[in-house]
Amino acid sequence: MNIDFYLDIDTVIHRFDGRTKIILFLVSFLALVLFEDPLFILPIALLILLQNFLARAWMNIWRMRFLLFLLTFTSIIMWNLFASGETHLFWFVDLESLLYSTARTMLILLMIISGLNLLSTTRNEELVLAMIKLGLPYRVGFAISTSLRMVPTISTSIYTISQAQRSRGLDLEGGGILERLRKFIPILIPVFISTIRDTNIFGMALESKGFGAREDRTYYLEMTMDRTDFLVLAFCFLIVGLSLYLEFAGFGDIAGLTKF
Amino acid sequence: MTDEAISIKDLRFRYRDKKELVIDNFSLDIQGGEFLVIMGANETGKSTLVSFFNGLIPHYTKGPMKGDVFVWGKNTKDHKVPELAEDVGIVFQDFEAQLFSTNVELEVAFGPENFAIDREEIKRRIQENLEFVGLEEFRRRSPATLSGGQKQKLAIASVLAMEPNILVMDEATTDLDPISKQGVYEITNKLRQREDMTLVVVEHDTEEVLDADRIALMRDGKLAELGPAQEILRRGDLLAELGVMPLGIPRFFEQMGSSTLPLTPEEGKRIFEKENWKISNTLYRDLVEKEQGELSQKKQEPIIQVRDLKYTYPNGVDALSGIDLDIYKGEIVAIVGQNGSGKTTLAKHLNALLMPTEGEVEVYGKTTAEQGVFEIGKKVGYVFQNPDHQIFSEQVYEEVVYGPRLRNVPEDEIELRVKESLKAVGLEGFEEADPFSLTKSGRQRVAVASVLSIRPDVLILDEPTTGLDYDGQRGMMDMVVELNKQGSTIIFITHHMWVVAAYADRVYVVKDGKILLEGLTREIFAEEKILKDSFLRPPHFVQFSNLLGKTFLSDSEMISCMEGK
Numbered sequence: 001m002n003i004d005f006y007l008d009i010d011t012v013i014h015r016f017d018g019r020t021k022i023i024l025f026l027v028s029f030l031a032l033v034l035f036e037d038p039l040f041i042l043p044i045a046l047l048i049l050l051q052n053f054l055a056r057a058w059m060n061i062w063r064m065r066f067l068l069f070l071l072t073f074t075s076i077i078m079w080n081l082f083a084s085g086e087t088h089l090f091w092f093v094d095l096e097s098l099l100y101s102t103a104r105t106m107l108i109l110l111m112i113i114s115g116l117n118l119l120s121t122t123r124n125e126e127l128v129l130a131m132i133k134l135g136l137p138y139r140v141g142f143a144i145s146t147s148l149r150m151v152p153t154i155s156t157s158i159y160t161i162s163q164a165q166r167s168r169g170l171d172l173e174g175g176g177i178l179e180r181l182r183k184f185i186p187i188l189i190p191v192f193i194s195t196i197r198d199t200n201i202f203g204m205a206l207e208s209k210g211f212g213a214r215e216d217r218t219y220y221l222e223m224t225m226d227r228t229d230f231l232v233l234a235f236c237f238l239i240v241g242l243s244l245y246l247e248f249a250g251f252g253d254i255a256g257l258t259k260f
Numbered sequence: 261m262t263d264e265a266i267s268i269k270d271l272r273f274r275y276r277d278k279k280e281l282v283i284d285n286f287s288l289d290i291q292g293g294e295f296l297v298i299m300g301a302n303e304t305g306k307s308t309l310v311s312f313f314n315g316l317i318p319h320y321t322k323g324p325m326k327g328d329v330f331v332w333g334k335n336t337k338d339h340k341v342p343e344l345a346e347d348v349g350i351v352f353q354d355f356e357a358q359l360f361s362t363n364v365e366l367e368v369a370f371g372p373e374n375f376a377i378d379r380e381e382i383k384r385r386i387q388e389n390l391e392f393v394g395l396e397e398f399r400r401r402s403p404a405t406l407s408g409g410q411k412q413k414l415a416i417a418s419v420l421a422m423e424p425n426i427l428v429m430d431e432a433t434t435d436l437d438p439i440s441k442q443g444v445y446e447i448t449n450k451l452r453q454r455e456d457m458t459l460v461v462v463e464h465d466t467e468e469v470l471d472a473d474r475i476a477l478m479r480d481g482k483l484a485e486l487g488p489a490q491e492i493l494r495r496g497d498l499l500a501e502l503g504v505m506p507l508g509i510p511r512f513f514e515q516m517g518s519s520t521l522p523l524t525p526e527e528g529k530r531i532f533e534k535e536n537w538k539i540s541n542t543l544y545r546d547l548v549e550k551e552q553g554e555l556s557q558k559k560q561e562p563i564i565q566v567r568d569l570k571y572t573y574p575n576g577v578d579a580l581s582g583i584d585l586d587i588y589k590g591e592i593v594a595i596v597g598q599n600g601s602g603k604t605t606l607a608k609h610l611n612a613l614l615m616p617t618e619g620e621v622e623v624y625g626k627t628t629a630e631q632g633v634f635e636i637g638k639k640v641g642y643v644f645q646n647p648d649h650q651i652f653s654e655q656v657y658e659e660v661v662y663g664p665r666l667r668n669v670p671e672d673e674i675e676l677r678v679k680e681s682l683k684a685v686g687l688e689g690f691e692e693a694d695p696f697s698l699t700k701s702g703r704q705r706v707a708v709a710s711v712l713s714i715r716p717d718v719l720i721l722d723e724p725t726t727g728l729d730y731d732g733q734r735g736m737m738d739m740v741v742e743l744n745k746q747g748s749t750i751i752f753i754t755h756h757m758w759v760v761a762a763y764a765d766r767v768y769v770v771k772d773g774k775i776l777l778e779g780l781t782r783e784i785f786a787e788e789k790i791l792k793d794s795f796l797r798p799p800h801f802v803q804f805s806n807l808l809g810k811t812f813l814s815d816s817e818m819i820s821c822m823e824g825k
Contacts, residue, residue, distance in 0.1 A: 006362060008402065123362045149360060152404075157649070163613050164650040166633050167642040168711065169666035186662065189652035193696070197648070198357045204316055205358035208350045210374035210422060213342035220369035220382045 004152045005060050005119040012228075013055035014121045018130025020229040024051070025118045027236050031243045032110055035252035038103045044239070045106060048114050057120035061113060068109055075105040086256040096257040103254075124149060129221050138217065146202075154195055161190045264330070265426050265458040266290040266313055271327035273308065273317065282308045284481035286327075292425075295452050295459040297469045297489065300478035301503025301729040303699055306462045309478070310428050313460065314348035315341045331426070346375065349419035353431040353727075355411040359403040359418075364395060367403055367414055371422035382421075389417040393447055408599030409440025409795075416447060426458040427451060434464065434727060437598045437755050439795035441468060464729060466493065466505045467800050470523055477502050494521045505730040505758070508801030512815035516822075525804035532808060543821040544810050548782065555765055555780060561589040563718055563749055564610055564640070568619035571605060571773075579605045580773040583619070587718065592741070592750040594760045594781070597770035598795035603753045604645075606770060607720050610751065611640040638667065641716030645723045645753075647700075647707035656682070656698075656706055657691040663714040674713075681712040684746075685739060701732035705739075712743070719743065721752040725759050737763045758799045761785065761813040769794055786811040 007014075013021070031044045052058060061068070078101070085096020122130070124145045131141040162172075165186045172183055246252055267290070273283040282305045290296050298306050311317045312329040315336045329336045331347050352358045361367035365386050372382045390396040393413040398406065403414055412432055419427065429448070433441040445468050451457045452471070463469055472489040479502055485492065492498070496506035496514065509528045510521040518535060522528040569583035580602050587593055587610075597603045608614040609621050612628035612635075621628045628636055644650055653659040660681055664674045682688050685705040690698075695706045704724065711719065721740065725733040737759055744750050754760060760767060760781060767784040769777040771794040777784055784791070785798040788806055798806070805812035812818040 004362075004402075004404070008363075008400075123366075125362060125366050146360075153356075160644070160646075161649045163608070164642075164644045167611055167613055167637050167644075168650070168663040169634060169637050169714065171634055171666070186650075186652045190649055194646075194648055198354075201352060201354050201357035202360065204311075204320055205352060205360070207320055207341035208314055208316065208345055209371040209418065210342045210345040213345065213374050214376045216376050217373050218376050218378060218382065219373060220366060220379060220386075222379070 005116060006123055007055075007057060007060070007120045009056060011055050011121070013051060013057075013117070015228070016121070016232065017223055017225045017229045018122055018126040019134055019223070019225065020232055021118050021122050022127070022130050022134065023233060024236060025114050027240050028114045029111060031240050032107050034243050034247045036100055036103055036254045036257065037252050038099060038106055040243075040246065040252040041103055041106050041110070044243070045110055047239070048110050048117065051117050052113060052120075055117055055121045057117055060116045060120050064112065064116065068112065071108055071112075072105055075108055076101050079104045083257055083259045085254070085258070096254050099254050100257055100259075119148075123221075125221055126223070129219055129223055133223065139212075150195075150199075153198060154191065157191050157194050157198075158187065161194075162187050164190075263292055264289045265292040265294070265332060266460070267330040267333075268309075268312070269328045269330070271309075271312070271325070271329060273312075273325045274323055275308075275321070276323045282481050283312075286481065286483055288476060288483060288486070290458060290460060292458055293455050295448075295471065295473045296461070297472040297475045298460065298462045298478060299464070299466075299469070299475060299499075299502075299504045300484070302701065302727075302732060304478040304503075305481040306478055307430050308481075310350070310430050310460060310462060312336060313426065313428055314344040314350055315339060316350075342374065345371070345422060345424070347424055348426045348428060349422055349424035350428045350430060351412070351415045351419055351432040353434050355408060355415055355435070358415050359411060362402055363399070364390065364401055364403060364406075364414060365399045368418045368421045371418055375422065385421045385423070389420045392420065392450070393417045394443075407440070409436050409443055412436060412440070412444055413447065416444070425456050426460065428460045428462075430462045431464065432461075433468065435599075435755075437795045438757055438797045439792065440599060441465070442797070445471075464505070466499065466507050469493070477504065490523065493523055500730075503729045503731045505733075508758075508799060508815050509804050512801065512804075512818060515815065515819055525800055525807055528804040529807040532804075538823040539808065539810055539818070539821055540823040543823075547817065547821060551780065551782065558590050558765065559588045562586050563589050563624060565622045566609070566620070567622075569606075569609060569616050569621060570618040571609065571614060572617045578773060580609075583773075583775055585768060585775065585778075587749060587751060589717075589749055590744070590747070592744050592752075592763060592765045594764035594767045595751065595753045595770060596755070596757075596760060596767060596796055597776075599755075601770045601794070602773040603770050604722055605773075607642070607722060607751065607753055610718075610720060611642045612636040613642065637663075637716070638714060639716055640718040640720060641711035641714055642720045643708050643711050643722065643724065645726065647703040650707055650710070651695045651703060654694055655691065656687060656693050656695050656709075659695055659706055660710045660713045663710055667714065677713045677715065678709075681709040684712055684743060685709045686735070701728045701736065704728065704732075704736065708739075716748075718749045718751065721750070723753055723755065725754060725756050733759060757785075757796065757802075761799055761802055769796065782811045782813060785813070 028048055032041060035041050080093050080097045080101050083097040083100045085094035087095035089095055128141040128145045132138050170186060268286055268288045271283050271286045272281055274281045300306055318325050319341050331344060336344060359367055361370055368386045368389055369382050372385055390399055393416055395410060395413055403411060433444050448459055449471055451459060469489060475489045475492040476483060477485040484502055485498060493507055494510050496511045499506045507523060510523060513521050520531055522531050564587040566583055566585040569580055571580040572578050583606060595603050595607060609616060612633040615629055623636055623639055651659055657678060660678045661674055664677055685708050687705050687709060695703055724736050728736060740750055741763060764781045767781050768775055776794055777787060777790060785802045788798060791797055801815060802811060802813060805818060
């Protein structure tokens with residue numbers, strides 16, 4: 001069981017500077033939240049998918065398919081509850097609210113995909129280094145990368161522990177909600193305890209390797225912005241500028257939509 | 261600067277949440293350039309002691325302490341862990357938790373980076389240390405994809421890259437297969453050649469420490485004995501008394517009344533021949549025939565049959581292929597192989613935790629796919645390697661009762677089963693104890709009891725002796741044999757070859773997802789060359805007997821076959 005997203009391959013996206021990749025991620029977020037109308041989100045969506053395609057990272061989307069599907073399903077319905085419009089379609093769904101919920105759903109999915117693009121193409125260490133070069137303190141950057149690192153460790157222990165309990169007769173299927181929740185206790189407690197233990201060893205190993213020995217530290221990884229990076233960033237700021245302009249000019253909203 | 265690399269003066273320490281002292285009035289000087297091994301039973305304070313060397317205690321783990329520890333004359337109380345890391349490097353037992361980078365190079369770079377070493381120098385150190393431990397071809401790989409032995413070598417390289425002059429290995433080879441273990445010790449032996457390197461090693465395996473300068477034996481937080489390794493290792497009774505496995509070879513020669521006690525198989529052979537001793541061919545033949553007769557009697561009633569099993573991971577990597585395996589009622593079968601060879605994956609098929617990609621696994625004539633894990637669980641119980649991966653209750657009783665309750669066993673019957681299971685594992689009277697407060701071997705026993713209470717016919721134990729001291733290992737396996745006598749069929753996975761020699765009827769050797777060898781324990785241990793290819797080696801005593809042309813599994817067996825005895 002491995003849910004580390006980083007793909008150790010060489011693509012044009014992988015070769016981008018870590019800073020470029022982080023900025024792309026942040027900026028795509030900004031561009032996405034500007035609009036209510038799915039039509040205006042579409043170009044940015046295509047760019048994000050293009051990035052994913054160039055990074056050969058579609059398999060990470062595929063791995064997340066169940067989560068993405070679940071989010072799509074619930075989000076498409078849910079956002080209708082928080083908005084209404086003038087053109088009634090059926091039940092609590094209006095044309096305007098449906099457009100709005102489609103846009104919101106796209107936003108959520110694209111945020112995840114954009115995040116996956118970043119994680120698929122950027123090593124943990126590269127991410128930390130990029131964050132530091134963007135001005136974050138080392139310890140903060142390291143903390144973020146450590147929490148990312150914990151995800152695969154915890155998921156491996158969940159897998160092993162649930163196997164151990166299943167072989168003792170635990171059946172996670174069936175039963176009411178409360179009963180199901182109760183069934184998770186024999187899994188959660190060992191996961192919790194082994195995670196604390198791992199974290200403790202991790203902490204000791206970290207200090208034993210001189211973590212925080214000097215005010216400053218050096219980096220073995222090299223990171224340089226080259227021409228491609230500047231071109232990509234220029235292009236991406238152009239898109240954001242355009243998006244901002246369109247938003248202020250009053251485009252991208254859904255006419256007749258009321259949000260609660 | 262002083263000559264002592266590490267100097268421990270009247271040290272006393274207890275953990276905050278414990279009442280007893282872990283380290284009790286301990287004094288010891290470790291000379292610069294020395295190779296010192298610390299041995300002793302579990303919970304005698306070995307790991308606690310070495311945690312003082314780089315200041316993890318008292319800076320990281322705190323507790324009431326008296327006395328001092330000096331590293332090159334510096335009091336560790338006054339220096340923080342990262343400062344002391346320049347002198348003292350530590351390699352831990354758990355190789356998963358101490359590696360945290362995404363590739364091998366960056367793992368080695370991490371330490372020097374923290375000391376603000378410039379990039380060119382880091383590059384040089386990566387090259388030097390990866391070459392030193394033999395991992396240079398893996399420099400771009402992710403540590404997660406390395407085998408256990410390689411991970412531990414990487415951990416060593418990453419510590420050496422900080423260029424410490426004292427290297428501490430805290431049970432660093434406990435989870436490794438025999439040849440990977442040897443690989444790590446080859447590295448320590450190379451390090452010994454460096455005069456400026458002091459080595460402190462905590463180890464359970466007596467056979468691996470023959471090259472040490474001195475051995476310190478610990479008991480209840482005290483220094484029980486300290487002396488030259490060659491001397492201590494010949495004192496089998498002392499070792500056994502302190503919960504450390506005595507060596508088979510000197511014990512044999514002692515019982516034979518020899519004045520010189522050899523330690524290695526080669527020395528043993530030389531002295532054996534010099535003494536002009538002979539092994540009786542007739543007695544040996546009788547021994548082998550008797551054993552074969554007993555086993556063919558056991559091979560009557562098959563319980564588990566595996567035919568042409570293939571298993572492919574979801575990511576497309578083949579884990580097992582072409583596996584045929586039969587388990588008969590009443591047997592004790594060992595499954596051995598290198599770290600990552602597929603032993604655990606194979607064993608998980610036997611109780612339906614994993615389903616074959618191709619081929620069949622049958623339990624009592626029905627495939628596991630038909631029956632599913634819930635049904636199979638009643639017949640085949642599985643004790644996981646790490647008891648902490650299954651214990652969740654606040655009381656031992658509650659833990660043991662969990663399985664039967666899930667299977668709707670009536671309450672009065674449950675009562676009986678818990679009693680019976682706790683008795684079998686030697687934990688009677690511990691019903692109300694908190695399992696988390698027990699020792700590793702205690703928790704291991706709770707885990708076994710909680711599977712026994714389901715009353716399976718077959719019990720699979722995944723590395724039941726890993727992390728236990730000699731007494732713990734023996735206690736665990738004696739218990740397993742007792743269960744076997746009462747009718748349980750036993751399958752166990754292990755790295756401990758002496759456990760195989762002492763307890764298994766039959767052995768399967770797994771290599772790269774295939775069965776490489778199958779046979780009686782004696783037959784398997786006669787095949788030293790093939791075993792070596794699969795990262796295994798028989799215990800020293802068996803190797804010694806192999807050199808003499810016969811395969812004996814223990815010293816008492818050999819003595820019973822001596823001519824004129």
